[in-house]
Amino acid sequence: MINTINKITERVLVGVFFIMTISVVWQVLTRYLFNVSTSFTEELARFCLMWLAILGAAYITGKREHIAIDYFANKLSPRGQKMLDYGIELLILIFAVVVLIIGGGYLMYMTLYMEQNSPALQVPLGLVYSVIPLSGVLMIIYTLDHLKKLKDKNYDTDES
Numbered sequence: 001m002i003n004t005i006n007k008i009t010e011r012v013l014v015g016v017f018f019i020m021t022i023s024v025v026w027q028v029l030t031r032y033l034f035n036v037s038t039s040f041t042e043e044l045a046r047f048c049l050m051w052l053a054i055l056g057a058a059y060i061t062g063k064r065e066h067i068a069i070d071y072f073a074n075k076l077s078p079r080g081q082k083m084l085d086y087g088i089e090l091l092i093l094i095f096a097v098v099v100l101i102i103g104g105g106y107l108m109y110m111t112l113y114m115e116q117n118s119p120a121l122q123v124p125l126g127l128v129y130s131v132i133p134l135s136g137v138l139m140i141i142y143t144l145d146h147l148k149k150l151k152d153k154n155y156d157t158d159e160s
Contacts, residue, residue, distance in 0.1 A: 078155035082150070103132070
């Protein structure tokens with residue numbers, strides 16, 4: 001299941017990046033070659049960048065490739081490392097639930113309820129903000145998978 005989620009997320013991220021690139025190139029070409037400024041391209045690029053950052057953060061969390069400073073963690077005993085690993089996963093889980101799902105879900109709901117649309121594209125902002133709770137759900141799935149793997153992880157049993 002995780003591999004399927006990864007493949008879908010990768011394809012969405014590549015597609016969003018492609019759309020953002022085309023939008024920015026179009027903006028530059030029309031501005032400097034034809035002396036015409038299209039306002040929708042800037043807004044589209046901004047929304048794509050938002051999706052790339054938030055969805056990309058969930059994807060990187062799932063791949064366990066986010067920034068980590070493990071200097072002090074490596075100095076801990078195996079029991080300490082295990083406790084630290086569980087603590088980190090718990091903090092990621094809390095963040096995903098509170099900030100991304102509850103906070104992002106509320107933001108999405110309110111902008112849909114108030115029928116707010118983006119100025120240039122006239123897209124409902126709730127749809128743009130839907131990436132926030134979506135990324136929260138992905139982070140929870142990834143974190144639960146990591147917790148399951150931590151249970152099976154073999155920490156060195158140094159009893160000195």
